[in-house]
Amino acid sequence: MKIDQAIQLLEYYYLHDTRNLCLAFSGGKDSTAVVYLTFAMLHKLRQNSLESQKPIYIINSNTLAELPPLLEHLELTLNKIRQYVSDHNFPVIVKEVFPETKDTLNVQLLGVGMPPPSSTFRWCTDKLKVNPIDRQIQELFPSGEFISVIGTRKDESFDRNLRIEKLSVKGTNLKINDRYPNASNLMPIENWTTKEVWEYLLKQTNDLVNIDFLWQLYSDASGKDANECTFVAAGGKHIDEGKIGCGVSRFGCWQCYMVRDNDKSLDGLMNSGYANVDLYKAYRDWFWNFTQQGWEKTRDVYHHRFHTREIYNKGDEQSAKFGMTMPRGLTLKIRKIAFKKFLELQDQLNISIITPEEIVLIQERWLDEGDLELTALRLAKKHKIKIHKSAKLLSCRSASKKAKDYYKIELFKKPFSKEFSILTLKRFAIQYTLNPEKIQKKFFPSKKEENHIRKEWHISQKIFCNHVFSNLLENI
Secondary structure (H helix, E strand, O other): OHHHHHHHHHHHHHHHOOOEEEEEOOOOHHHHHHHHHHHHHHHHHHHOOOOOOOOEEEEEEOOOOEOHHHHHHHHHHHHHHHHHHHHHOOOEEEEEEOOOHHHOHHHHHHHHOOOOOEOOEOHHHHHHHHHHHHHHHHHHOOOOOEEEEOOOOHHHOHHHHHHHHHHEOOOOOEEEOOOOOOOEEEOOOOOOOHHHHHHHHOOOOOOOOOHHHHHHHHHHHOOOOHHHHEEEEOOEEEEOHHHHHHHOOOOOEOOOOOOOOOOHHHHHHHHOOOOOHHHHHHHHHHHHHHOOOOHHHHEOOOOOOOOOOOEOOOOOOOOOOOOOEOOOOEOHHHHHHHHHHHHHHHHHHOOOOOOHHHHHHHHHHHHHOOOOOOHHHHHHHHOOOOOOOOHHHHHHHHHHHHHHHHHHHHHOOOHHHHHOOHHHHHHHHHHHHHOHHHHHHOOOOOHHHHHHHHHHHHHOOOOOOOOOOOOHHHHO
């Protein structure tokens, strides 16, 4: 009954709403069920001579950082769907979108120094998934008019159930799309249980998606044997109610830090014998622990881009942190160590997990922060990564040379230079040689001032300071 209802729902809005259906496909069980239901609807329309040529779009947002088995499965699946569409001449268009190079996880974590995402600072979702989809949506539907078909279900969580109810449009089966006012969301399996999703999928053929592999993947990620999670009955494969935990794993970026201490999917895949998952997990765990030693040891006092000083001003002066210097991203030292370890991981895996284009952007950011030695490029060469000549690469080399000359000939010899760390002087050198007009508003603290800031961070409380934050310009 639920299958028929879902197909009828898709059919109604496909035929009677002027807007196109746009399926959000992640490759997981729920979005895979929605894809099968959509093609079932198209077959039914053809059988009933109600066929329409109105395009249906399937969009996948590839973060470029998925778990290796899922990424491979996803690429194979998209190709199988394209072939199926071609074989049956259905009006379905498959789109795969990617984050911009500047927004990839590698560039943001290793280059920009963004701290690992958290529940209060989940920057990764927008950069890796939402923004690429937004660009594709704007290209396909300039007016913002479409129906987003998604595999969201109420039984995923209590909060998800409440949110679905809150967004429901009275008198329809649609939900409010809070990102596009002219669009709506359609959730054909919102009332399905996880057990029902798997029972439906395991009765389908592998023509569209390799369901057997998908089930195996979820089972392995759960740390359980797929054979122990299913049994064969008269109607085919069914899910044992007592073993439904085998099919509820969640997948995401292999470097996902939203799960905090342990990634159960990584653990499950590793224990199931998937190649090299232990290496991915070892790096992921190391990076998490390395960046969680407190602001005073891991965070920068500079804004990555503008080198400005920002003050904590939430609440009022009764707050212990009021007036403290806000921590910025991960220190350049931490990023250099992590980048080196990341390249060592790539050598162990013997596959590419970072591109030359990402390395150039990482170096460009590091140079702006005082890496006059172009460490990222030197490490890439050491690890036999070929970086092709480009305008950005040549610009980095030219800017580095000018800044080094200024630092050695002019800045380092000044009598006040001992008051500042070498990194601060190098940051000033590159910023001054790149754009001396904008240097006035940038923040270059002395050693004493930086120690003061880190001491405040250590005790999480503002400490009275009787000296004024200095500016290198006063001594030039």
